[in-house]
Amino acid sequence: MVAFSMRKVPNRETTEISHVLLCNVTQRVSFWFVVTDPSRNHTLPAVEVQSAIRMNRNRINNAFFLNDQTLEFLRIPSTLAPPTDPSVPIWIIIFGVIFCIVLVATMLLILSGIQQHRRKHKGPSEMEDTEDKCENVITIENGIPCDPLDMKGGHINDAFVTEDERLTPL
Amino acid sequence: MAGTPGPDPPADGGGEARPAWDSKLQYLLSCVGFAVGLGNLWRFPYLCQTYGGGAFLIPYVVALAFEGIPLFHIELAVGQRLRRGSVGVWTAISPYLGGVGLGCFTVSFLVSLYYNTVLTWVLWYLLNSFQHPLPWSACPLDLNRTGLVQECRDSSPVSYFWYRRTLNVSADISDSGPVQWRLLLCLAVSWAVVYLCVIRGIETTGKAIYFTALFPYLVLTVFLVRGLTLPGAMQGLTYLFTPDLRVLQSPRVWLDAATQIFFSLSLAFGGHIAFASYNPPRNNCRRDAVSIALVNSMTSLYASIAVFSVLGFKAASDHGQCLDRNILHLINAFDLPEQSVSRDTYTAALARLNASQPARVAGLPLEACRLEDFLDKSASGTGLAFIVFTEAVLHMPGAPVWAVLFFAMLFSLGLSSMFGNMESIITPLLDLGVMPRRVPKEVLTGLACLLCFLTATCFTLRSGSYWLEIFDQYAAALNLILLAFFEVIGVVYVYGMKRFCDDIAWMTGRRPGFYWRATWKVVSPLLLLTIFVAYTALLASSPPRYKAWNPRYERFPSRQEKPYPGWVLAACALLSFLPTLWVPVVALGQLLARCREKTRDPLQDGRPKPRGGRAC
Numbered sequence: 001m002v003a004f005s006m007r008k009v010p011n012r013e014t015t016e017i018s019h020v021l022l023c024n025v026t027q028r029v030s031f032w033f034v035v036t037d038p039s040r041n042h043t044l045p046a047v048e049v050q051s052a053i054r055m056n057r058n059r060i061n062n063a064f065f066l067n068d069q070t071l072e073f074l075r076i077p078s079t080l081a082p083p084t085d086p087s088v089p090i091w092i093i094i095f096g097v098i099f100c101i102v103l104v105a106t107m108l109l110i111l112s113g114i115q116q117h118r119r120k121h122k123g124p125s126e127m128e129d130t131e132d133k134c135e136n137v138i139t140i141e142n143g144i145p146c147d148p149l150d151m152k153g154g155h156i157n158d159a160f161v162t163e164d165e166r167l168t169p170l
Numbered sequence: 171m172a173g174t175p176g177p178d179p180p181a182d183g184g185g186e187a188r189p190a191w192d193s194k195l196q197y198l199l200s201c202v203g204f205a206v207g208l209g210n211l212w213r214f215p216y217l218c219q220t221y222g223g224g225a226f227l228i229p230y231v232v233a234l235a236f237e238g239i240p241l242f243h244i245e246l247a248v249g250q251r252l253r254r255g256s257v258g259v260w261t262a263i264s265p266y267l268g269g270v271g272l273g274c275f276t277v278s279f280l281v282s283l284y285y286n287t288v289l290t291w292v293l294w295y296l297l298n299s300f301q302h303p304l305p306w307s308a309c310p311l312d313l314n315r316t317g318l319v320q321e322c323r324d325s326s327p328v329s330y331f332w333y334r335r336t337l338n339v340s341a342d343i344s345d346s347g348p349v350q351w352r353l354l355l356c357l358a359v360s361w362a363v364v365y366l367c368v369i370r371g372i373e374t375t376g377k378a379i380y381f382t383a384l385f386p387y388l389v390l391t392v393f394l395v396r397g398l399t400l401p402g403a404m405q406g407l408t409y410l411f412t413p414d415l416r417v418l419q420s421p422r423v424w425l426d427a428a429t430q431i432f433f434s435l436s437l438a439f440g441g442h443i444a445f446a447s448y449n450p451p452r453n454n455c456r457r458d459a460v461s462i463a464l465v466n467s468m469t470s471l472y473a474s475i476a477v478f479s480v481l482g483f484k485a486a487s488d489h490g491q492c493l494d495r496n497i498l499h500l501i502n503a504f505d506l507p508e509q510s511v512s513r514d515t516y517t518a519a520l521a522r523l524n525a526s527q528p529a530r531v532a533g534l535p536l537e538a539c540r541l542e543d544f545l546d547k548s549a550s551g552t553g554l555a556f557i558v559f560t561e562a563v564l565h566m567p568g569a570p571v572w573a574v575l576f577f578a579m580l581f582s583l584g585l586s587s588m589f590g591n592m593e594s595i596i597t598p599l600l601d602l603g604v605m606p607r608r609v610p611k612e613v614l615t616g617l618a619c620l621l622c623f624l625t626a627t628c629f630t631l632r633s634g635s636y637w638l639e640i641f642d643q644y645a646a647a648l649n650l651i652l653l654a655f656f657e658v659i660g661v662v663y664v665y666g667m668k669r670f671c672d673d674i675a676w677m678t679g680r681r682p683g684f685y686w687r688a689t690w691k692v693v694s695p696l697l698l699l700t701i702f703v704a705y706t707a708l709l710a711s712s713p714p715r716y717k718a719w720n721p722r723y724e725r726f727p728s729r730q731e732k733p734y735p736g737w738v739l740a741a742c743a744l745l746s747f748l749p750t751l752w753v754p755v756v757a758l759g760q761l762l763a764r765c766r767e768k769t770r771d772p773l774q775d776g777r778p779k780p781r782g783g784r785a786c
């Protein structure tokens with residue numbers, strides 16, 4: 001793999017496997033290596049080797065089914081893959097959807113409110129409304145509240161409740 | 171007592187009936203939705219955890235029985251009888267007490283400002299949850315793509331997303347920075363949703379509440395089921411609920427229980443008064459008060475079970491990762507075969523290696539991994555929701571789904587509380603007749619929401635979250651306690667206990683028993699006074715400080731404790747007392763007006779005035 005990487009570098013197309021020398025091989029698969037030039041006279045500078053490895057890092061990893069965390073080259077920082085940025089951030093899309101829905105619903109409610117308003121002003125007295133009002137408004141006579149007969153609570157007869165206390169004591 | 175004019179029944183001008191609930195269920199759901207809010211989810215579990223687990227329930231129940239339920243009953247009864255919003259009710263009981271209503275109104279306004287800002291943050295997270303992987307799962311890359319962003323690497327992806335990508339928080343409260351346009355957009359949508367739901371008062375909130383009050387329970391159940399089936403959940407539950415009765419000796423527990431009940435039920439906001447004023451006059455408000463208070467407390471418990479099971483899972487997975495890191499160190503150092511040491515055999519392997527080669531073992535950077543340490547990491551408030559829980563959600567399979575569910579639940583929990591807040595702002599405005607009759611209600615609610623939105627933009631500055639903490643601590647707490655105290659005193663001693671009991675007997679069919687009368691007359695006012703004094707003492711004992719997120723701090727990612735600058739302290743003091751100042755101001759104003767009337771017309775002194783057939 002190392003030889004293959006070196007072959008990708010211009011001027012180094014003739015690197016062979018025999019030009020890669022290993023040393024310090026340990027049980028847990030770690031080793032030092034150097035690459036010599038074809039004449040085997042001197043080793044290539046580290047910078048060149050590092051840049052070559054970095055270019056083909058992905059291929060080396062895939063050949064061993066490893067990744068940058070499990071196959072480490074000392075002193076070669078990994079170039080991290082950029083995150084996939086969609087052209088429009090996702091939150092703006094959802095925001096647009098929600099905003100449009102809220103806007104449309106508000107418009108509908110306002111329009112229906114205006115319609116109701118107009119209808120109420122056109123029809124002067126509608127009996128249903130007054131009947132509804134009777135249930136909730138406490139009628140006032142002489143400044144004293146007295147409650148109409150309660151339609152719902154049948155077990156308390158208002159006529160016989162001690163309403164006397166609400167009238168003027170003399 | 172004879173001189174106090176009786177409560178005038180509301181003369182809704184213009185011939186329009188007071189709006190009414192479509193059904194009793196709507197009313198109950200609205201009150202439950204108002205009471206059940208974000209605090210049930212992120213404050214109660216934290217208190218349970220800090221104060222000895224199950225033992226915290228004892229002061230909680232005591233506070234509920236002697237403070238929560240009696241005060242709640244008073245609010246519902248008074249609103250239902252006098253059929254007005256908070257300002258109208260207190261003015262009707264006595265003109266001198268009108269300031270209480272105005273104080274409630276002001277506090278509701280201040281609270282709705284910052285509460286909706288929290289909903290804005292929740293909405294932002296909700297919008298960002300619709301993607302996989304979640305944006306807070308990994309750190310972004312730095313500029314030359316060789317590593318991760320420094321700030322994120324030092325803290326954690328979740329904290330980075332919260333402090334930098336969401337809040338873009340500044341390092342100091344005086345450094346306001348520009349308005350964050352993302353948060354501003356979310357704030358606009360948040361207020362638009364609130365406006366949509368309160369546009370016609372209870373007519374529209376009554377429909378919306380069916381969803382916003384019930385949806386959180388559904389999601390809580392789903393989370394409960396999911397949480398209980400996760401590994402580590404049971405350890406979380408047992409550890410966090412195991413009672414430690416020794417904590418009951420510290421008075422701080424009782425204070426926190428009392429304040430938690432108080433704020434949890436949303437008392438003294440005026441919202442419950444407003445809701446009850448739309449009831450038919452004969453309605454069993456006592457049963458409503460007890461049932462709603464109990465539902466609120468049950469929800470707190472239910473939520474804390476769900477929360478603790480998820481937190482237990484998170485602690486277990488963090489503990490497992492800690493063990494994995496230690497195992498990796500051991501394997502690397504001693505050249506052991508891969509996977510020869512598992513999480514279960516780690517302690518035995520460590521002991522064996524320590525016995526044979528202690529020097530080498532001592533040189534390794536091993537961390538102490540104890541499950542209890544991870545379980546003890548408690549958080550409340552925004553820390554729980556936006557940092558701890560979001561991290562827990564990352565480990566669950568199908569993370570975006572759980573994130574969407576969680577934040578949707580938080581949003582609807584907060585929204586239903588916002589309905590109550592807005593009701594306590596809008597109903598007094600309507601009752602006071604601020605706008606002419608011709609102007610439709612939609613315009614009034616629109617103006618109110620617009621004003622709140624514009625004022626709340628100050629929370630979207632870079633220092634916004636520091637200001638929100640200030641509002642949370644100072645604007646609401648003391649004012650509500652004082653206002654509630656005035657409420658109880660006003661009803662029991664100014665309106666008259668006898669008259670109040672008569673009213674309740676007329677509305678519910680039964681006079682209040684000894685428990686009610688005793689708590690109203692003696693226990694609740696005393697409790698409120700004690701809480702006020704203790705709370706003030708607590709706030710005054712330590713100089714107010716805040717925790718700033720400063721990447722340049724030496725001990726980053728710990729937050730830097732800084733004191734507030736002078737002008738901020740002045741703002742805190744103003745917030746703490748301004749709403750309650752309405753009470754003496756209005757009382758004095760009324761006194762002066764009466765004196766001026768008497769001096770203007772001295773003949774009227776001492777003679778009985780026949781006024782339309784009613785004797786004074």
